[in-house]
Amino acid sequence: MKGTVLQRPGRWLTWGATAVEVRATLPGDEFLADPDIVSTRAVTIDAPPEAVWPWLVQMGSGRGGAYTYDWIENLFGLDMHSADEILPQFQHLAGGDELPLGKNGPAMRVEVLDPGRTLVFRSVDGAWVWGFHLRPNRAGTRLISRNRIALALRAGPGRATYRLVMEPGSLIMERRMLLGIKQRAEGAS
Template sequence: MSLPGQRWGVTDVELSARMPCDAALSGSVVICDRAVPVDAPPPLVFAWLCQLRAAPYSYDLLDNFGRRSPRLRDPELTDLAVGQRVMSVFELTDFTPGEQITLRAKSVAVTYAVRPETGAGSRLHARVRFRGPAWLLALPVFGDFLMMRKQLLTLKECAEREAVAFG
């Protein structure tokens, strides 16, 4: 069963790529992939991914208690350690500096990966695994799609703005 928002912006190669979250959550799962091109170098995009430790970068009114996610990057947030809280509800379970972070909550696992794109750009790819049957997850998956789409586009905007300002 295909759900709305299960796939957005990803290439077939990205869809078939193995990601660390693929090993999480046994049993019935729904997998969603979303990706966006970013006109900024991979190290900068990864540094913006690390900002998820401070805020969700989505619809702040809904998922950040009305506080605006910071638009200036805090370099200290790139100091990652397994077990750190991310977006207040996730735990950092795995990371590869400059490449990916993997997060886990009770019934959700997600990997955000940054890959170089032809030229000086990047691809920001997120894969989410939800535990449970597809029919039960239709509404949460669609809601996550809206939130994550906004999140990826906000991180893209922040990284691109910094790349232009300091590039």
């Protein structure tokens, strides 16, 4: 049902995030005001935000990858090859830039670019908003990832399948991505 956000407590949609982070309104939330699913996941990185930022801006298909399981990404034709170094040619991202998801996937448009703080993408069809938020803390940086998704399937078996397969699958991939960024940023600091 429209308007009911599936932000259940639990690890699938809130892995690593504090209750405050889960409840927080973050830049980019306004681009999809009435999502069906919201995930907020986070990790603490022992490095300052400026050491994490370059890893975020180079992400993408045919760019620095997604720091996940490349072989899974590439089963879906996403052309992901996760970099283990900062790639200077992909450090110049601007608002409005569109990054494709593979050769045939939808593009993700840069909607918010606040260097060292916030990077928000929105799919060109408007059904997905994905934000990355860097918050300095005593340990270094909190990297918060927020996904807001509108589903075409409002009810029935397709929605149940999505919840049972895609939500845990997204946790597996996003957890790997967050830990991959953490490992790379800490190693480069």
